[in-house]
Amino acid sequence: MNMRVENKLAPTSVNKIERIHKPTPEEFKHTTRSYRQPVIITGKIADWKAFVLWSMDYLNNVIGKKEVDVNVSKNKIFTFDTENEVILPQTKIQFTDFTKWILEEKKADEYYYLRQTPMKITFPELLPDIEIPSYIAKKLLMVTNLWIGTGGNISPLHYDAAKNFLCQVRGRKRILLFDPKQTSFLYPFAMNSQMPHVSQLNIDKPNIEKFPKFPKAKYIECILEPGEMLFIPTFWWHQVYSLEQLNIAVNFWWKPNFQDCFRAPGRRFLLQRPHIFLLFLINTLFKDWSVGT
């Protein structure tokens, strides 16, 4: 990666993503400093039926000709189209055509990624094959998403206003993480844009003239293996590279800590979009997400 970054870490940052085996909820909370640091959990999801069942044949049999929405990219970077003001162009495709496209591994001028697809709405037939990790109280779970794609796909640098477990089922993912204090070096899109949580930077080919503070940004990196789950704390920036021809993951977004709403980059909403911040705060404090997710 063509990135100039200093290796010195900010005092509050972490220099390594620990792996812990099946921690108790208390151990998980302690290791993550109350959900503020990333960690990889091993062993916890190993008994999901998905690991045995989710072959292409099985998925084709169960999901079959259902039409699904997939995002489209010309270069495998699945980002905001700044020129045309389009958030991630998408198309509808029969699921079996999508898996055929993956297996044929054709070089194309259009690449597809089934991203961030709520399982309860689109793939309820697959829900019995996974389990909500026991660290998430039922009323805190916001949504469970399925991700299916090919190696080389990139989800560019962004953060989410939620805690996240990214659980790897097939293939591996390389993930770069920047803590929330790095926000001023990462140039998010404007608050009144459609993507205030996405960086304007292509961190693999950074335009340093346009984004001069980027070389100061510090990051940590990991490879997520099948059977592992990465905890990404609220507002941590992440860029995700899919490896291997077939890549399947499930992620769980769950409610942020109340105090985290006031930390960077959440504070940006408070200062520039107070009505959105208020809505976010109300949802964080009062909404029972177990209804309808």
Ligand SMILES: O=C(O)CCC(=O)C(=O)O
């Ligand atoms: O796996 C990916 O491509 C992106 C995952 C992600 O951004 C997330 O879980 O929030």
